Amino acid sequence: MNEIIIQTEGLTKKYRGRAAVDHLNLEIAKGDIYGFLGPNGAGKTTTIRMLLGLIQPTSGSIHIFGRELQRDKLAILRRIGSLVESPSYYGHLSAIDNLEAIRRILQVPKSRIDEVLEIVSLTSEARRPVKGFSLGMKQRLGIAASLLGNPELLILDEPTNGLDPSGIHEIRELIKSMPQQYGITVLVSSHLLGEMELMASKVGIIREGRMVFQDTIDNLRQRSAHDMELVVSEPDEALWIARDLGAAGKLQSGILSFPGMADAQVAHLVKRLVENGHSVYRVEQKKKSLEDIFMQVIGEGAAV
Numbered sequence: 001m002n003e004i005i006i007q008t009e010g011l012t013k014k015y016r017g018r019a020a021v022d023h024l025n026l027e028i029a030k031g032d033i034y035g036f037l038g039p040n041g042a043g044k045t046t047t048i049r050m051l052l053g054l055i056q057p058t059s060g061s062i063h064i065f066g067r068e069l070q071r072d073k074l075a076i077l078r079r080i081g082s083l084v085e086s087p088s089y090y091g092h093l094s095a096i097d098n099l100e101a102i103r104r105i106l107q108v109p110k111s112r113i114d115e116v117l118e119i120v121s122l123t124s125e126a127r128r129p130v131k132g133f134s135l136g137m138k139q140r141l142g143i144a145a146s147l148l149g150n151p152e153l154l155i156l157d158e159p160t161n162g163l164d165p166s167g168i169h170e171i172r173e174l175i176k177s178m179p180q181q182y183g184i185t186v187l188v189s190s191h192l193l194g195e196m197e198l199m200a201s202k203v204g205i206i207r208e209g210r211m212v213f214q215d216t217i218d219n220l221r222q223r224s225a226h227d228m229e230l231v232v233s234e235p236d237e238a239l240w241i242a243r244d245l246g247a248a249g250k251l252q253s254g255i256l257s258f259p260g261m262a263d264a265q266v267a268h269l270v271k272r273l274v275e276n277g278h279s280v281y282r283v284e285q286k287k288k289s290l291e292d293i294f295m296q297v298i299g300e301g302a303a304v
């Protein structure tokens with residue numbers, strides 16, 4: 001099993017008695033791109049701020065690189081790069097000069113500036129004043145800044161917020177390259193599952209401060225029950241036969257649908273219908289889109 005990079009246990013943050021983050025157990029392994037998902041206000045930023053030592057948890061523990069954050073804060077934070085909220089720049093200065101200001105604080109070699117500009121594909125724009133940059137370029141510059149200190153872990157809070165599709169694509173490709181090319185583990189938050197689907201190796205979904213799902217996207221897809229749809233010659237009567245077998249369905253526009261029906265139950269129902277002289281024209285599994293599953297998870301707040 002891969003080394004665990006971030007582990008929280010019972011992580012909780014309360015504001016005026018109300019939990020913004022509620023007993024959260026995060027587990028992020030080395031090389032993961034961990035998509036931290038949840039609707040607005042779910043507690044993603046609050047969690048990230050605790051991971052970066054910017055605010056104190058009310059209770060629970062945080063271990064990063066196997067060490068307790070509270071005890072080894074500076075040593076741990078030195079190994080993390082982060083982008084939380086929109087980064088601020090000196091607009092009249094170039095990308096290089098903005099990075100130089102941060103480089104001096106971090107005391108890394110000057111050559112690192114060229115390296116990070118290359119990683120985020122800003123080399124050819126590096127001497128232009130930042131005030132003329134698009135939002136996507138500014139975000140990439142923010143990621144370049146977070147990479148200056150050669151981090152092993154990158155924490156990005158909604159880095160694609162407000163970007164157009166091409167900007168989102170650029171950031172996504174950049175994030176995808178992090179574990180493969182640079183050995184960097186990534187925690188990236190978003191409120192859109194679709195964005196994560198194309199890059200995350202694992203997702204954690206939170207709702208009202210609580211983890212409702214934490215696993216791979218494939219498992220999210222598989223663990224969700226599918227609806228079964230049937231088209232038969234006498235649907236009203238078929239509905240009663242199904243009820244008799246313990247399958248509660250509904251009839252809409254001539255189509256019978258049954259939520260989360262197991263294979264054996266489908267076979268049983270079809271057999272009974274045929275035995276009763278019905279014609280079964282169609283049996284279809286109606287697949288939910290990943291977005292439907294996500295909405296179901298964050299809507300119900302229960303694991304699927």
Ligand SMILES: Nc1ncnc2c1ncn2[C@@H]1O[C@H](COP(=O)(O)OP(=O)(O)OP(=O)(O)O)[C@@H](O)[C@H]1O
Pocket residue numbers: 015020038039040041042043044045046047191
């Ligand atoms: N400093 C604070 N004081 C009081 N309540 C707060 C504070 N910070 C956050 N909250 C509350 O905690 C909850 C979680 O907020 P948080 O910003 O972590 O959510 P989020 O998932 O990052 O949402 P968004 O996508 O909108 O940024 C919200 O109900 C918010 O109002």
